[in-house]
Amino acid sequence: MVKKIFRxxxxxxxxxxxxxxxxxxxxxxxxxxxxxxxxxxxxxxxxETQVSExxxxxxxxxxxxxxxxxxxx
Amino acid sequence: MNQIIVAFVTGLTTGGxxxxxxxxxxxxxxxxxxxEQDVLNQPSARSKKYGHKVSQSRPQTALPIALFLGxxxxxxxxxxxxxxxLGSVLTLNATxxxxxxxxxxxxxxxxxxxxxxxxxxxxYFVIEPPKFITRYIRxxxxxxxxxxxxxxxxxxxxxxxLTVLIPCGVTQAMMAVALATGDPLQGAAIMAAFALGAxxxxxxxxxxxxxxxxxxxxLFMRFVALVVLILGLVSINNGLNLTGxxxxxxxxSQTFFAPQQSSQASxxxxxxxxxxxxxxxxxxxxxxxxxxxxxxxxxxxTQETYSCARDLVIPALGIETxxxxxxxxxxxxxxxxxxxVMRFSCSMGMYTGEIVFGQ
Numbered sequence: 423m424v425k426k427i428f429r430x431x432x433x434x435x436x437x438x439x440x441x442x443x444x445x446x447x448x449x450x451x452x453x454x455x456x457x458x459x460x461x462x463x464x465x466x467x468x469x470e471t472q473v474s475e476x477x478x479x480x481x482x483x484x485x486x487x488x489x490x491x492x493x494x495x
Numbered sequence: 496m497n498q499i500i501v502a503f504v505t506g507l508t509t510g511g512x513x514x515x516x517x518x519x520x521x522x523x524x525x526x527x528x529x530x531e532q533d534v535l536n537q538p539s540a541r542s543k544k545y546g547h548k549v550s551q552s553r554p555q556t557a558l559p560i561a562l563f564l565g566x567x568x569x570x571x572x573x574x575x576x577x578x579x580x581l582g583s584v585l586t587l588n589a590t591x592x593x594x595x596x597x598x599x600x601x602x603x604x605x606x607x608x609x610x611x612x613x614x615x616x617x618x619y620f621v622i623e624p625p626k627f628i629t630r631y632i633r634x635x636x637x638x639x640x641x642x643x644x645x646x647x648x649x650x651x652x653x654x655x656x657l658t659v660l661i662p663c664g665v666t667q668a669m670m671a672v673a674l675a676t677g678d679p680l681q682g683a684a685i686m687a688a689f690a691l692g693a694x695x696x697x698x699x700x701x702x703x704x705x706x707x708x709x710x711x712x713x714l715f716m717r718f719v720a721l722v723v724l725i726l727g728l729v730s731i732n733n734g735l736n737l738t739g740x741x742x743x744x745x746x747x748s749q750t751f752f753a754p755q756q757s758s759q760a761s762x763x764x765x766x767x768x769x770x771x772x773x774x775x776x777x778x779x780x781x782x783x784x785x786x787x788x789x790x791x792x793x794x795x796x797t798q799e800t801y802s803c804a805r806d807l808v809i810p811a812l813g814i815e816t817x818x819x820x821x822x823x824x825x826x827x828x829x830x831x832x833x834x835x836v837m838r839f840s841c842s843m844g845m846y847t848g849e850i851v852f853g854q
Contacts, residue, residue, distance in 0.1 A: 435519075440629050447634065456626060460618040 423453060425467045426475070428489040430482065433459050438487065445481040449473050463492060497801045498676070502669055502685045506692025509726055510665045514693050515700055516606055516723045517622070517663035519716075522563055522654070522701055556705040559651040564694045566655030571666075571690040572683050574659050575673045579682020582674040589737055589808045589815045589842065595671055596734030596844060603664035603727030610720035622661040664723070664730060665693075675842075733844030739810040739837075745847055746838065765853045769793040773818055775802040777846035778839075787833040787852040793826045806842035815842065 430442060439457035442464055446455040451472025457464040466478055475491055482489040515522075587595070605620030623629075662670060669689045673682035704715050735743035765786040772779045773795050785791045795807060797818050805818045809826070818824050828850070831837065835852040 439623070443626075443630070459621060459623070462615070 423467055424470055425465060427463055427465050427492045428478070428482070429463050429492045430457065430487050430489050431462050432487050433457065433462060435459070439464075441485050442482060442487060442489075444485070445478065449477060449481055452478070464489070498672065498681070499684050499688045502672065503688040503692040505665065505669065506689040506694075507696065508692075509722070510663075510669075510689055510693030511696025512700065512719050512722045513603065513663040513665040513726055514658070515697050516603075516610060516719050517661055518567075518658045519701070522560065557702060560698055560701050560705075562648060562651040563655035563658075564690075564698060566652045567658045568687060568690040568694065570656040570659040572687040574670070575683035575686030576679040577682075578670055578673040578686070579676050579679035582677040582682065583679075585674070587671060587674055589810060592671060592842065593734045593737035593844065596668065596730050596737065598734075599664045599667045600727045600729070600731030600734060602667075603723050603730060605727075606664075607720045607724035607727060610716060610723070628657065664727060668730065736838075736840045736844035736847050737808060737810070737842075739839070741836075741838075743844075743847070746849075765851075767791050769850070771795050771848070773797045773800050773804050773807065775800055775804065777804055777841075778848040781848045783848070783850045785828070785831070785850050785852050787831055787835065787854055789830050791828040791831075791850075793828060793850070795824045795826055797821055797823075802846075803841040803843045804846045807839060808842055809837065809839045811837050 433439060433442065439459050442457040443455045446452045449468075451469040453467045453469070455464055455466050464482075468478070479489045479491070602620060605617050608614070609617035609620050666689070669685060673685045676682050676685065700715065700719065707715065732744050736745070740746070763784050765784045767786045767789055769783045769785055769791060771783065771793055783793070785793075795818055797805060798821055800818070800820055805820070806815070807818055807826075808815045812828065814826065816824065816826075828837070831852040833853055837850040837852070838847065839849065840847045
């Protein structure tokens with residue numbers, strides 16, 4: 423399991439965090455997503471053997487937001 | 496009874512928009528499942544602004560919004576019972592109320608500036624429900640979406656009840672009033688009246704924003720933000736009045752644009768016996784002249800006065816007294832030096848006046 427932070431700059435309201443966090447229900451291998459409207463980012467804890475960064479970015483994009491990998495924690 | 500009517504009118508006039516500004520996110524979450532069902536069931540397009548799918552036909556949001564508001568009324572009534580009970584064991588004095596109003600005002604101004612996208616720092620004025628609750632709601636709504644035509648009742652009801660955790664500024668002010676009643680039934684009646692009063696405007700604005708295109712929605716929310724900004728500034732001003740601060744709007748304008756009008760003051764000759772008329776719409780005269788260096792007696796006179804003006808606060812003397820609806824109450828003021836300006840106000844910081852000490 424790894425934890426990585428992705429910048430999600432275009433969350434425009436608190437409801438957006440719920441939309442972004444919903445990727446944890448759809449992508450196997452994601453343990454938890456914690457999005458922050460204030461900071462404009464999300465922390466994703468996931469199993470690298472089951473899901474890739476590209477898949478995470480694509481899932482966020484499907485919900486209408488642009489995610490960019492920031493730093494790993 | 497008067498307080499209940501005031502609470503209802505407050506909700507009707509300002510509560511709806513103020514609540515929507517703060518709780519709109521929760522409402523959007525409660526509608527999200529409904530909107531996603533509409534997208535799945537009907538033709539859809541991509542939102543040009545945000546990229547996510549939107550329904551091309553009008554979404555069915557009236558019932559979820561109504562459920563949301565119904566749950567909110569019930570939750571606020573229960574909160575009123577709790578506040579009334581707490582008020583019977585705690586006291587919120589004028590200074591604490593002043594701090595509360597100023598804090599509420601700052602919260603509202605910050606929220607408005609967030610909505611107007613002035614700077615990312617204002618995002619921190621948002622109160623979000625705990626993650627475990629939003630996660631529970633999301634998964635509950637998803638699991639109930641097995642039949643895509645079955646509406647989800649639980650989400651709007653649950654999130655409507657949750658609004659009690661993120662009260663808007665005007666709600667917070669009403670909570671202070673409910674607390675001050677010291678009576679669970681009165682507290683419940685005030686909060687219920689406020690929530691009911693806020694519901695029509697909340698419903699209309701929320702419903703229209705789900706029906707309008709994104710451009711009109713943006714304009715609407717900017718209007719809401721401006722209203723909240725003004726309410727926030729008024730709340731800060733009321734808090735300043737309650738402390739007797741010279742920085743409140745009225746006191747500043749009197750300092751810089753000096754002379755009092757004849758309707759604002761009676762005689763300008765200082766006296767050691769003053770008469771203050773306390774009416775439903777405030778104090779007359781607003782400026783009294785007292786003799787410096789000797790004890791002064793001020794008679795506060797009421798005549799069928801039922802407004803908050805009855806709750807007279809004189810911060811410099813630590814006086815907060817509830818005057819009778821009709822009668823005369825003597826207030827002893829110890830000697831004050833020449834040039835002292837002693838300000839007073841109602842308990843909400845709305846009606847104000849001052850006593851100027853001279854020779």
